Amino acid sequence: MVLDPFTLLVITAAMAAASALYLAAEWGSVRERSLLLWSAGFAIVAVGSSLALLRSSGYLLFGIWFPNGLLIVAHWLFLAGVAGFTRVRLPHAWWLLAVVWLAMLFLPDGPWWSKAMMCVQSVLVAITTLRAGLLLRPQGGALSVGAAQLRFVLLAHGLFYLAKAALAVAPEAIVNLASFRGAVIQISLVEGVMAIMLLAMSMTGTERHRREERIAQIAARDPLTALDNRRALHLRAPQLLEQASPASPGAVLLIDIDHFKQVNDLHGHDAGDRLLVGLSDLIRGALPHGALAARLGGDEFVILLRGVSAAAAQVLGQDLREAFAHQARAMFATPEPVSLSIGVALFDQPDKELSHWIKRADEALYASKRKGRDRMELDAFAPMQQH
Structure with a gap:
């Protein structure tokens, strides 16, 4: 199989949809709000990846701008899920990400349009993802294996998008969002497939450890008084x-x-x-x-x-x-x-x-x-x- 952009997007959509369904099934048994938010994030990635296929047919609004906006929303949901897991309340300033992205709609068309669009999108994804990774820090004890893995994947994913933003605006970089041309775009599509797989695995492991901790706590508590048994x-x-x-x-x-x-x-x-x-x-x-x-x-x-x-x-x-x-x-x-x-x-x-x-x-x-x-x-x- 040739890993062309079309094939990578199909794989991305399929893996994101599978991750969304799996996390939703986990939420059905665990009822942790973070699982539902992460599931919604992967579902949005699946929809955005499917819409991105339309750009090769000339539908640039629904093939470029809309999918890129959905990718930012998906990462915001990942952040919200991590905030729920760590019991941290996100400030309302994070809603400004939507305002920044909407402002991109009025970006004048020209030779720098693709570069500017990719740079802004990458920066917004990087900020959101890095913030999520930094929320997962040890507090009064070591992180669980799943949470430590999720922190590593989020930070690596965020740093990749920072590097992607810098490379996208480099003078010698070739970036054409409409035709998927440019090494930056190709590398980004491959990284996206890997990130989906690693994020889904580490998110599931994180909540599974939380569930095991709760089961252990229940087993150690007297059901009437909530004191130790x-x-x-x-x-x-x-x-x-x-x-x-x-x-x-x-x-x-x-x-x-x-x-x-x-x-x-x-x-x-x-x-x-x-x-x-x-x-x-x-x-x-x-x-x-x-x-x-x-x-x-x-x-x-x-x-x-x-x-x-x-x-x-x-x-x-x-x-x-x-x-x-x-x-x-x-x-x-x-x-x-x-x-x-x-x-x-x-x-x-x-x-x-x-x-x-x-x-x-x-x-x-x-x-x-x-x-x-x-x-x-x-x-x-x-x-x-x-x-």
């Missing part, structure tokens, strides 16, 4: 436990709701769920930086603190008890007061597993239950030296 706690706790030392111990707070069954029996399980959600909100609001909190099951919760003294851990527990008791009284009337019993264990040995410290906190929790509930007890084997 038991599995997530045991996965995340070792890193926190490793920071413990006799000079800087951490603390485990094991929390149980007193007389929780009365709420379910008298007011229904929906009421019990609201109480659990209310307690989880209090816990979430009280957590210092770097701490962990999880729902172990039923009405039992756990908090892991790092670098705290026994006194600081007890202050946090006491504040929770008081806030929860006030909240429970305001929400539901019960024969026995609904309150919190808390067991606290300090951990200062990084070689011990989480289950060891939870067992110690559990013993302190049952001590508080035996002593009448609505209280907090410190593990009897807590270190004598406390930070």
Whole structure:
């Protein structure tokens, strides 16, 4: 097969249409807005590539100006998709791209018309694409493989269009948009085919990684309270436990709701769920930086603190008890007061597993239950030296 301009445009249209359909199918299962924007961008590329075939028949308006404008719109949609993926709001100034391109309609016909048209189009595509690539930068962590690939492809694609703009206006360059004459045009058509394939692959990989992250987050969350579940706690706790030392111990707070069954029996399980959600909100609001909190099951919760003294851990527990008791009284009337019993264990040995410290906190929790509930007890084997 000879890779003449007509053949390259047909390949481009076919690949763009296939990419649009594939990304639309992905959007059907993932429902990420960026996938829909990228799909629309590829659909527009397919339409523009098909219209570009008309220029060989003499339809210059719909064969040159309109397809080139569609190419700019497509890249703007790629930018909008990346902005949606990165949660960045684009300023309204980006709409000026349309004004600049519309102004090209009044460009006087002449020997420089093709060069000026290609230069302006290339600059607008380059600006849009480079901006999209720069939005995909690591923030608080490394980029996923798909996002890193998409960033590389976008930046390379944008730099190519900058070079294309410079070459198009070079004095010795031959550029004739009507007949596809000129090395710049030939190279651009080949690059367009490659860019479509690479962009579609990296866009799909980017969203697939996001979907996998969300699935992992869902699997790690308690569905009712949105706190970590038991599995997530045991996965995340070792890193926190490793920071413990006799000079800087951490603390485990094991929390149980007193007389929780009365709420379910008298007011229904929906009421019990609201109480659990209310307690989880209090816990979430009280957590210092770097701490962990999880729902172990039923009405039992756990908090892991790092670098705290026994006194600081007890202050946090006491504040929770008081806030929860006030909240429970305001929400539901019960024969026995609904309150919190808390067991606290300090951990200062990084070689011990989480289950060891939870067992110690559990013993302190049952001590508080035996002593009448609505209280907090410190593990009897807590270190004598406390930070």
